[in-house]
Amino acid sequence: MIQAFVFIEAEPGRVQELVKELAGMELASSVIKQVYAVTGRCDLIALIESPDIPSLGD
Numbered sequence: 001m002i003q004a005f006v007f008i009e010a011e012p013g014r015v016q017e018l019v020k021e022l023a024g025m026e027l028a029s030s031v032i033k034q035v036y037a038v039t040g041r042c043d044l045i046a047l048i049e050s051p052d053i054p055s056l057g058d
Contacts, residue, residue, distance in 0.1 A: 003033070003049050004056055007042040015043050022046060028058035 010018050015037050022044070025032045030050035038045055050056040 001049060001051055002053065002056065003047060006046045006048055008044040008046060009041075010043040018044060029055040030058065 008018070019035045019037055022032050022035045027048075030048050032046050033049050034047040036045045037043065048056065
């Protein structure tokens with residue numbers, strides 16, 4: 001199992017909504033474990049857990 005941080009740009013005003021929406025979301029074979037709102041070039045950072053690198057891209 002690997003973990004990766006994904007940086008996300010959001011539409012203005014949707015940051016808090018996306019934090020709730022993305023947390024715990026299951027993707028093809030990965031899971032979004034945690035989502036953080038941040039300041040700077042991106043609006044959110046998501047911690048993704050995936051079985052391997054190729055699955056992370058799905």
